Amino acid sequence: MAAKAKRWSLHVLFFLAVLGIWQLLALLYGEEIIPSPVKTAQGGYELLLDGTLPQYIGISLFRVLAGWTLGSLAAIPLGILVGKVGAVRTFIDPYINFIRFIPPIAFITLFLIWFGIGETSKIALILYATFFIVLLNTLSGVLSVEEDKIRSARSMGASEWQIVRHVLVPATVPYMFTGIRIAMGTSFMAIIGAEMIASNEGIGYLIWNSRLFFRTDWIFVGLICMGLMGFAADRSVAWIGGRWLSRYGVVGSTRR
Amino acid sequence: MSALTKANAISIKELNKSYGRQPSGELHYIIQDINLAVKGGEFFVLLGPSGCGKSTLLGLVAGFVSKTSGQVQVGGEEVERPGRDRAVVFQQADSSLFPWLTVRENVEFGLRMKRVPAAQRREVSDRYIGLVGLKGHEAKYPRELSGGMKQRVQLARVLANDPSILLMDEPFGALDAMTRRTLQRELVRIWQSTDKTVIFVTHDIQEALLLGQRIGIMSAGPSSSITDIYDVPFDYPRSLADPGFHRLYETIQSHFDKED
Numbered sequence: 480m481a482a483k484a485k486r487w488s489l490h491v492l493f494f495l496a497v498l499g500i501w502q503l504l505a506l507l508y509g510e511e512i513i514p515s516p517v518k519t520a521q522g523g524y525e526l527l528l529d530g531t532l533p534q535y536i537g538i539s540l541f542r543v544l545a546g547w548t549l550g551s552l553a554a555i556p557l558g559i560l561v562g563k564v565g566a567v568r569t570f571i572d573p574y575i576n577f578i579r580f581i582p583p584i585a586f587i588t589l590f591l592i593w594f595g596i597g598e599t600s601k602i603a604l605i606l607y608a609t610f611f612i613v614l615l616n617t618l619s620g621v622l623s624v625e626e627d628k629i630r631s632a633r634s635m636g637a638s639e640w641q642i643v644r645h646v647l648v649p650a651t652v653p654y655m656f657t658g659i660r661i662a663m664g665t666s667f668m669a670i671i672g673a674e675m676i677a678s679n680e681g682i683g684y685l686i687w688n689s690r691l692f693f694r695t696d697w698i699f700v701g702l703i704c705m706g707l708m709g710f711a712a713d714r715s716v717a718w719i720g721g722r723w724l725s726r727y728g729v730v731g732s733t734r735r
Numbered sequence: 736m737s738a739l740t741k742a743n744a745i746s747i748k749e750l751n752k753s754y755g756r757q758p759s760g761e762l763h764y765i766i767q768d769i770n771l772a773v774k775g776g777e778f779f780v781l782l783g784p785s786g787c788g789k790s791t792l793l794g795l796v797a798g799f800v801s802k803t804s805g806q807v808q809v810g811g812e813e814v815e816r817p818g819r820d821r822a823v824v825f826q827q828a829d830s831s832l833f834p835w836l837t838v839r840e841n842v843e844f845g846l847r848m849k850r851v852p853a854a855q856r857r858e859v860s861d862r863y864i865g866l867v868g869l870k871g872h873e874a875k876y877p878r879e880l881s882g883g884m885k886q887r888v889q890l891a892r893v894l895a896n897d898p899s900i901l902l903m904d905e906p907f908g909a910l911d912a913m914t915r916r917t918l919q920r921e922l923v924r925i926w927q928s929t930d931k932t933v934i935f936v937t938h939d940i941q942e943a944l945l946l947g948q949r950i951g952i953m954s955a956g957p958s959s960s961i962t963d964i965y966d967v968p969f970d971y972p973r974s975l976a977d978p979g980f981h982r983l984y985e986t987i988q989s990h991f992d993k994e995d
Contacts, residue, residue, distance in 0.1 A: 625830035630799050634817040635845035635896055645848070649835045726876065727835045 514696035519703070522696030531685070536704055539674065539681040542598065543666045543712070546605020550666075551659045553606070554613035559651065561614070562621025563643060575614065583608040583669040587676050601673045608669040613658040620654025621647055652727035656720050663716055667709045682708070741775025742810035743820070743899035743932040745796060750805035752791055762803070765791050767958040769805070771951065775899075776930045778923075780943040781961075783953030784991060789936040792953075793902050796934065797823050809900065819845070822893030824903040828885035832877045838864065838888050839873040845896035863891040866925060883914035894925070901926075903935045907942065919945050923971050940987050944980060945973050952990050963990065 498516050505515035514522065526532040561568050561575075583604050590607075594600035624647055632646045674683025686701035721731015750769040753762040766788040773779045781789045794800035795807055798817040807814045809821065817823075825831040832841055842860040851859075864873055867887040877885055886906055893901065907915040923946060926933055937943055943950045944967060951961045965987065969977060 627825045627827065627831040628833065630797075630817065631823060631825065631831045631892075632844070632848075634797060634799075634819070634821060634823050635848060635893070636819040637845075637848045641848050645844070646833070649833070652835070 511693065511695060514699055518696045519699040522694065523700040523703075526685075526697065526700060532700070532704070535680060535682050535685050536708065539670055539683065540708060540712075542601045542673075542681070543605055543663075543670050543708075545598075546602040546607075547609045547659070547663060547666045549602070550606040550609025550662065551613050551655075554610045554658070555617050555655055558614045558617025558655075559621055559643065559647060562618045562651075563647060568618075575611065579611040579615065583665075584672040587673055591677050596677060601670065601678065604669055604673050605666045608665045609659070609662040612662040612665060613655065616654045616658025616661070617651060620651035623654075624650045649727055652724055653729050656724060656727075656729045660713065660716050660720070663712055664709060667705065667712070671705065743930075744775040744810060745771070745773040745900065745932060745934070746806070746808040746811075747771040747796075748806040748808075750792075750795065750807060751803045752788070752795060752800065753803045764803075764958040765956060766960060768960050771961055773932060773934060775810075775932055778926055778933045778935065778946060778948045780947030780950045781934060781936045781953060782940065782943040782950050782987070783938060783959065784955050785938055787953045787956045787959045789938075789953055790904050793823075793904050793934060793936050796900075797821055797902050799823075819896055820898055821900045821902055822896060822898035824886070824889050824893055824901065824906045826905045826908055828877070828882065828889050832885060832888060832892070834877050837874050837876055838869060838880070838891075841877070841888055842891045842895050844892060859895050860891075863895045866894065867891040868921070881914075883910050883918060886910065886918060890922070890925070899931060901931050901933045901935075903933065905936055905938070908937070908939075915942070920972060922946065927971065940984055941975070943987070944969075944984060945975075950987065952987065 501513075502515050505513045505518070507513075510518055523532065561571055586604060586607060587600075590600040590603050594603050628646050628650060629642055632642050637645065670681070671683040671686065674681035675687040678684045682701050682704050686698050686705075689695070689697035689701070717731045719731075720729040725731070747769050751762075751767050752765045754765060755763060757763045769792060781792065783789050791800060795802055796809070796814060798814050798821065814821075833844065836844065839857075839860050842864055843856045846856045846859060860873075864870060867890050869884065869887050869891065872880065872884065877888065880888065889906065907918050910918065919942060922933075935943075935946055937946075947967055950965045950967060952963045952965070953959050954962045965983065967983065969980065973980070
C-alpha cells in the first residue's frame with residue numbers, strides 16, 4: 480500500500496514538473512509562441528463549451544475506428560490465405576512489399592478523387608493505413624507456426640480446413656493482435672493528415688484551422704486531445720486483448 | 736492371422752530418401768536401402784547417433800516426409816500421408832502441444848476433429864489423463880506444466896485417438912534423468928496394457944535397452960541404413976543391474992566406437 484502511494488506521488492510530482500517547465504518556456508518565449516498551461520486550459524474550455532471539441536473528437540474517433548476495424552477485418556483472412564498457400568504468397572509478396580512503402584498521406588488526393596470529399600475517403604485512408612500492417616503481421620504469424628503443431632494436428636486426423644481453423648488461426652492470434660495494435664497508432668497519424676488537407680471537422684482540422692486565427696492554444700488543445708485519444712484507444716485494445724485473448728498468449732498491459 | 740499381416744505391422748523395403756542432388760549430379764541420400772519388418776504390437780527402438788536420419792525414417796512412416804524410392808507399408812497398405820492410425824510423439828512438447836488449449840482440450844483435440852460428442856470426449860480424456868498420471872491438472876495450460884508433464888500430455892493426446900502405432904521421436908531426450916526414468920517405466924506399462932506397435936527413436940543406448948524388444952542400429956549419416964538388429968531378451972520391468980544388460984550395452988556401444 481505504501482509502495483503504491485509512493486509511486487502515485489512520484490507520478491504527480493513528475494506531472495507537476497512537466498507543467499512547471501512548460502510554464503517556464505511559455506514565460507520565456509511568450510504566450511503566442513508557446514501558450515502556457517493555463518491559456519491552453521482556457522482555450523480547451525472555450526472549445527468544450529461551444530461543443531466543438533466533443534464533436535471533433537467524436538468524428539475523428541469514428542473515422543479511425545471505422546477504417547481500422549474494416550482494415551483489420553479485411554487483412555486478417557487475407558494474411559492467413561497468403562501465409563497458408565505458398566503459390567499465392569509467391570505471386571502476391573512483391574506487390575505487398577511494393578505498396579506498403581507508400582505512406583497513407585500520399586494517397587489523400589487520389590482517395591478524394593475516387594471516393595469523394597465525404598467520410599468514405601477518410602475511412603478508406605485509415606483502412607489503407609491499417610491493412611498492410613495487419614496483413615504483414617498475420618502473414619509472419621502464420622509462417623512462424625511450428626511445423627510440429629501442423630504435423631501433430633494432421634496425424635490426429637485434422638483436415639486442411641480444420642488445421643487452418645484450429646491451429647493456424649489460434650497460433651497466429653498474438654501476431655494479429657500486435658498488428659492491429661500498431662495499426663491503431665498509424666491510423667491516428669493518418670487521420671490528422673487527412674483532416675488537415677480535406678475536412679471541415681475533426682481534430683486534424685482543428686489543428687490546421689487554428690493557424691488562421693493564430694490560436695496556438697487551440698493547436699495545443701488539438702495535440703493533447705490526439706495524444707489522449709491514442710493513449711485511451713491503445714489501452715482499450717490492450718485491455719481487451721489481455722481480458723479475452725490471454726489464452727492465446729496475448730499480454731494486455733505493458734505493466735506487470 | 737500371422738503377426739506380420741496385422742493391421743499395425745510395419746514393413747519397409749529398399750527405402751531411400753534424398754533431399755536433392757550433389758553438385759556432381761549424384762543423388763545425396765539421407766537414408767539408403769532401409770529394410771525393416773516390425774511386427775504388430777512390437778516395441779522397436781531405432782538407435783543411432785545424432786543426424787543419422789532416424790527422425791527422417793520416422794517421418795517417412797508417419798507420412799510427413801515423402802520417400803524417394805522403395806516401400807513403406809503399414810498393415811499391407813502403402814503409406815501416402817499422415818493418418819490417425821499412426822500417432823506421433825514429438826521431441827519438443829513446446830512446439831507440438833497447443834498452448835492456447837488446456838491439458839484436457841489438448842487431449843480431446845483429435846476427438847474434436849472427428850466431431851465426437853462432448854460427453855464422450857470427456858470420458859475418453861478422463862481415462863487417458865488418468866492413465867498418464869495427470870489427474871487434477873486438466874484445467875492447466877501447457878506453460879504451467881513441467882517438461883515431464885508436457886510429455887505426458889503429448890502421450891495422452893495421441894492415445895486418446897486410439898492409434899494402432901506410436902511413433903516416438905526422442906520424446907524423453909530433453910528431460911532430467913529421474914523424470915526420464917519414470918516416464919520410460921510408464922511407457923512400458925502403457926504399451927503392455929495395449930497391443931500398439933511402437934517405434935521409438937533415441938540416441939541413448941541405456942534407454943534403448945530399457946524399452947525395446949528389438950533394437951535397430953543405424954549407421955552415422957549420410958546414406959545411413961540399419962546395420963544390425965539386436966533382440967533384447969530381458970523381461971519387463973527391466974533392471975540396469977542385470978549382468979546381461981551390461982554385456983549387451985558393451986556390444987552395442989562397440990558399434991559406435993568403431994565409427995569415430
